[in-house]
Amino acid sequence: MRKERGSQPLCLWHVSPNAMRLSRLLRMSRRDTLLAGMSAALAGSIGVAVAQDQQPSDQRSSNTEDLPVEEFMALSRRLTDRAELDQRIGDALCAGIVHGNAARAEQIHALHDLLTKGNFASASEFAHAAETQDKAYKDVVHEIMTGWYRGVADGKVVVYRSALMFDITKDAVYPKTYASGGPFYWTAKPPEVAVPTGQPAMSPSKFVVEPT
Known part of the structure; x- marks a missing residue:
């Protein structure tokens, strides 16, 4: 031992x-x-x-710089008839739309050229002129509007509560949530809504039933 x-x-x-x-x-x-x-x-x-x-x-920042974000935002403001839109949401929507279809970048450039060269007083006038110039622009306009109002781009949800479809009816209808307007808010009389008088600016689209 x-x-x-x-x-x-x-x-x-x-x-x-x-x-x-x-x-x-x-x-x-x-x-x-x-x-x-x-x-x-x-x-x-x-x-x-x-x-x-x-x-x-670094790659993401480089890719963001390559996107036509400013042109996309200008088109979005015209198509939504709004002077201000959330830049962060616009960045994400633009990235999603271009990622889903690479040709969208050049089409956004072309639509922006059309916007700057014309004198369009409303979204309807611009949308009608876009489809008249090129039938393919109709799909681009639809994707931009779908992105802002539904919050969806490239088949993915980019934003939910801040989607513009909720902003239109925020004084009467809440986004789907368990925390809404308080007890029995649905029993109150909803505000009066004026009957729309506008006419379609673009040709009818094929009805597509989305999977649930």
């Missing part, structure tokens, strides 16, 4: 004090080397993770 004297190993009982100090220093040196190696490996892994996180962000 091995014995120890003063917490020193048996092999060091008959060696000089200098040898004992050297042995202790060597043990500390090996431990420090191991700790330094572990620290370097950890720092390296963190650096790789940070680089991986930053790369997609």
Whole structure:
């Protein structure tokens, strides 16, 4: 059975004090080397993770710069007859529409040129002129309007509560939620709504039943 004297190993009982100090220093040196190696490996892994996180962000910002966002927002303001729209929602809708169909970017450019060269007093006038110039622009107009009013682009929900379809009736109808207008709010008389008198600006579209 091995014995120890003063917490020193048996092999060091008959060696000089200098040898004992050297042995202790060597043990500390090996431990420090191991700790330094572990620290370097950890720092390296963190650096790789940070680089991986930053790369997609840089790519996303680069992709956003390539999108016709400003032209998309100008078209959106004209088509919705609104002076102000949420820029963040517009960025997401534009990205979704272009992602779903790469040709939409050039079509947005062309529609913006039509908008700037003409003098359109309303969304109806502009939509009618767009379809007259190119039948394909009708689908672009539909996608822009669907994005803003339903909050959907490229088949994905981009925004829900801030979709414009809820803004139109926000004084009477709440978005689907468990926290609505208080107890028995549905028993109150809804506000009067004027009968619409506008006429369709574009030709009828094929009725599509969406899956539920």
